[in-house]
Amino acid sequence: MISKSTIDTIFNTARVEEVIGDFVQLKRAGSNFKGLSPFSEERTPSFVVSPAKQIWKDFSTGKGGNVVSFVMEIEQFSYPEALRWLTKRYNIEIEDDVDFSAEQVEAQKTKESLYLLTDVAKNFFVQQLNETEEGQMIGLSYFKERGFTNEIIKKFELGYSPNAWCAFADYAEKKGYSKEIIQASGLVSYKEDGKRFDKFRDRVIFPIYSFSGRPIGFGGRILRNDIKAAKYLNSPENEIYHKSNTLYGLFQSKQAILKNDQCFLVEGYTDVLSMHQAGIENVVASSGTALTKEQIRIIKRLTQNIVIMYDGDPAGIKASFRGIDLILEQELNVKVLLFPEGEDPDSFARKHSASEISAYIKEKATDFIKFKANIFLDEAKNDPAKKSELIREIINSIAMIPNIIQRELYIMETAKIMDIREEVLFKALAQRLNNTPSDQYTTISPDANNPSKLKIVATKNQNEVVNQHLIVERDIIKMIMQFGNLKVQLKDDQNNLYETTVNEEIVNQFLHNELTLSHAPYQRIIDLVIEGLEQGELRTGEYFSRSEDYELSQLATSLMLDKYSISENWKEKQGIHVTNIEESVEKNLFNLLLRYKTIFVENEIKILMDQSKSTELLDEDRTTIFSKIMELTKIKNFLNAHLDRII
Secondary structure: OOOHHHHHHHHHHOOHHHHHHOOOOOEEEOOEEEEOOOOOOOOOOOEEEEOOOOEEEEOOOOOEEOHHHHHHHHHOOOHHHHHHHHHHHOOOOOOOOOOOOHHHHHHOOHHHHHHHHHHHHHHHHHHHHHHOHHHHHHHHHHHHHOOOOHHHHHHOOOEEEOOOOOHHHHHHHHOOOOHHHHHHOOOEEEOOOOOEEEOOOOEEEEEEEOOOOOEEEEEEEEOOOOOOOOOEEEOOOOOOOOHHHOOEOHHHHHHHHHHHOOEEEEOOHHHHHHHHHOOOOOEEEOOOOOOOHHHHHHHHOOOOEEEEEEOOOHHHHHHHHHHHHHHHHOOOEEEEEEOOOOOOHHHHHHHOOHHHHHHHHHHHOEEHHHHHHHHHHHHHOOOHHHHHHHHHHHHHHHHOOOOHHHHHHHHHHHHHHHOOOHHHHHHHHHHHHHOOOOOOOEEEEEEOOEEEEEEEEEOOOOOOOOOHHHHHHHHHHHHHHHHOOOEEEEEOOOOOEEEEEHHHHHHHHHHHHOOOOOOHHHHHHHHHHHHHHHOOOOOOHHHHHOOOOHHHHHHHHHHHOOOOOOOHHHHHHOOOOOOOHHHOHHHHHHHHHHHHHHHHHHHHHHHHHHHHOOOOOOHHHHHHHHHHHHHHHHHHHHHHHHOOOOO
16 A cells, blocks of 8 residues: 555654654663663663664663654554554655545454544544534533633544434444444444444543544533433543543643653643643643553653642542552652642633743642641641551552662651651561562562661572573674675685675675574574575665564664674673674674584584484494594684684
8 A cells, every 4th residue: 555665755754763752751872862661661761762773672671673663562553554654744645555445444454443433533523513503502612611712622623522313423334434343433332223322422522642643532521411411421442442541631742741851640631621721731631530550651751750630629639649659659750739629720720820830830749748748647636546557658658669769768758757767667668568579680678787778689590591502693693784784805715805795795604504593583584685685785784674574673673772792792701802893893704603603513513422322323323423523523623713712
């Protein structure tokens, strides 16, 4: 559906650092950028983006690739879906592409069909709000009465579902969508007798978007009071909409969150709208659902700082307590802001300017310890039992923090607020931590010599078995990825200089000596390099990182951004000085190929030695085997001598 020339244009136009910067907070690190992985719960940034090579690597998960593979990973797109997303992002015209017909839509996978249908529904609701008499008189009037401007209504693409039993169902079916897809979207209910009805009828509509801006679901608010129905209705869970992974307003707010390095977390749709209209745009909503770990991880991609904004009533306070521990567990900085009694973010934002709201946040946003302490101290007063319970509550929250230094600082702060000795709090924290299962790598316990301190006990097994054969094979492929097109000068058997490229030398040596790599993906790369040379093409890391084959793309990126030089591990173990590979590619290529031949010969010797131990061998056969072993040993010694190794 997408021509090769269009795909080439996408790769030549799309900047990996720009695209990833929309999802991850990146900071300059030399010639690269670094940030926290969007795919794991890491504490130290190990997500690397290389603008020069136009690739990325997540060292915490092993994932990596090019700009297309990142979009595939972050949005769970297919390869064509990711390409289309990038054409929209960079306004690239697609050549040799055709519009989807109704038949093609039905043939698409359920997931893509749901994306398409949800986008159609969003446009339908927007059209109903702005271009029909009913929508303007009921839906648009409601938004206007709430004080929302045309700009905000357009920015969030608010809509209206008419008061008709099957207006959208009729519209979607006429567009060619199947009953199964329409029903899977959760927008329409079908009865056994054939009747159907729109679930969101007679409601104003709040479209919900994915991180990248694709509509994935809807929230609907009913406006009438004379019927029994839920005030708010959300799309049901389906292939593209998962409530626990979704934050309302994130798509419209992510740039402001990155810019301000702070995220305000509210509860409802209108809270987000009013804050945006007031000029505070770094705000998202949990959409009335309990805050989840997945939602916090999404925010963590953009900032380390969260301010929870909930109503000042008991329900709002309890909601903030639930969220605090989850946020602390993700090592984010969390503050809590309660609004005056009778106010919420929506009403407060409509009454105040951006500067007034910012001043209020700066003055009233409270550290989570002070917030909990202030709430509970009023209840505890002079009751020691209640005060003890409060301290346990705070200790439980501090125990959620993985970072030891942060925990110690919070313990010191708690000691001041609660007027209690730090030693007592450290003991309580140690007891709490000892009841928590330790992870694979460390366990945390109190220091016997100083109970006020905590110590880390390593539990990870350090005895790693290294397969030298695979290391060298990996280094050969790494050489292809990093320096495959580099011209080198080498000497032949007669000591004459000849010029070639890294790729050509590797291929010639493999073909001449009939060598193969034991690891199938590595051998596949060798085969593709040979195929490229036959076509007059030098295939290096850039070629493989752009591969539609996910495994090859991942492998290429990993090797292109490998922070270790060729064979560094085994060289260090042999006591060999490691030089900068870019200054000695020729020497490293020569040694690498010799090293592989040496391992090949060593394996042959081992096989023969095992054969010689057989009790069923005839003496003459055993003599032949020993003769071969001696011959191979001479070859091995010769190769090792050229590697400057002592045998």
